Amino acid sequence: MIDLYYWPTPNGHKITLFLEEAGLDYQIKPVNIGKGAQFEANYLRISPNNKMPAIVDHAPADGGAPLSVFESGAILQYLADKTGRFIPSDVRGRTTTLEWLFWQMGGLGPMTGQYGHFHVYAPEAIDYVKERYAREVDRLLGVLDRRLQEVDYLSGGDYGIADMATYPWIDVYARAPIDRSAYTALARWHDAIRARPATERAYARGAEVNPDAGKPLSDEEKRVLFGTKPA
Structure with a gap:
């Protein structure tokens, strides 16, 4: 268990x-x-x-x-x-999978998170910061799309942990959507993962745990999430 x-x-x-x-x-x-x-x-x-x-x-x-x-x-x-x-057993496939897993951890996740913070949650709009993270997220999506023009899944083989890490960071912020219309390979990949029964079950668990997910944060929730520590 x-x-x-x-x-x-x-x-x-x-x-x-x-x-x-x-x-x-x-x-x-x-x-x-x-x-x-x-x-x-x-x-x-x-x-x-x-x-x-x-x-x-x-x-x-x-x-x-x-x-x-x-x-x-x-x-x-x-x-x-x-x-x-969900990870290849051969050294080359495993290495490629871990490369893309760490790419998500070190790049797409943090940059998309900062994009969301400054476009959705920040108490004041700072144009330079918003543009900086928008450009970086767009660059990273371009990197992802170019990879997916060559392969079905990020490892170069079957669906695996690099895809699982990356998929949830696409289209995160409904209030600040990113234009993905140019990224056709990314769209194909995203649709294929969304159609998997396990993906549907996984996201259903989220709705069970927090039925209010996606609603605007309260001031207190923002203080806790973006401050240092709750009083």
Whole structure:
């Protein structure tokens, strides 16, 4: 059994995408980041960076005590290695998969997150900052589209953890949509993943955990999410 500490955000969706595809037994432990649950002492023992998601695997491969993992990319790699699925076994395919996984972790995710912050949540509009992140997200989507002109999935083989990491970061902000009309290969890839039954199940779990997902944040939620620590 795996405990998934989760809230329906792009990084949270990455892990439910894997778990639903793999058919692993898991239970969700909601971490309401709008109320500061990520700062609670018990959670910090699992995720010391006070971010979500995290997992606790109660049946690790070494047969030892339950094993906790934080950081979504590390979780995906751990689960792929645990199951032997969604990552190629050959050195070249595995290396390519990890390249694109880390590309998402170090580029697309942070840059899209900053784009969303300054276009949707920031208390004041700063044109330079908005334009800077819009340009960078557009550049990264171009990188992704060029890769997908050559391959069906990011590893160059089958659907895998690099795709699971990247998919939730496309079209994140309904209030600040990004024009993707020029990226036809990305659109094909995105539609193929969206049509997978496990993707539908994964996103349904998010709606169960937080039926209010997508609604504007309250002032208190913004203070908790974008401040330092709840009082």
